[in-house]
Amino acid sequence: MPGYIYLICYAIIINLMAAISTVVDKHRAARHRWRIPESRLLFFAALGGSPAMLFTMLLIRHKTRHAKFMIGIPVILLAQCVVLYFGLQLFQ
Template identity: 45%
Template sequence: MKDIFLIYIILINLISYNAMFIDKRRSISGKWRIKETTLLFLAAIGGSIGEYIGMYTFRHKTKHYKFSIGLPLIIFAQILLIKKLI
């Protein structure tokens, strides 16, 4: 069970990281964007660390309070939840 959870966390974080990359690229080129709610949903279901790393790697959404404050809060909540479950 722990192996499946670890694989899930790795995959969702890779997806979240790539979503930030794709959204940054599309913001530069003026194409359709990934909705902020979708990005926050990916973070909420376990991709918060990948998204946080992507946010600062690509310098994307760093001035949005939803992300600059919201993502660390989501990470903190997820850490508390995991500690409680373990």
């Protein structure tokens, strides 16, 4: 069971990074300042931050008009859930 602690810590950290990046990008957009590239936001989602990013996007209404995000993030999340499910099946 101790090996799962690293996975849980990683998930917490990457989800925090994804949520914070989304909030910072929204804040900068409102002030017409330099923005976080969309590729970086999607990269954080692909690394495992998709749950927090999707929740944050909907909560603060950021990137909700962009199909790349409103379709892409849920697809990434679904793919990650499938990989996690089958990955856990291998260790049982």
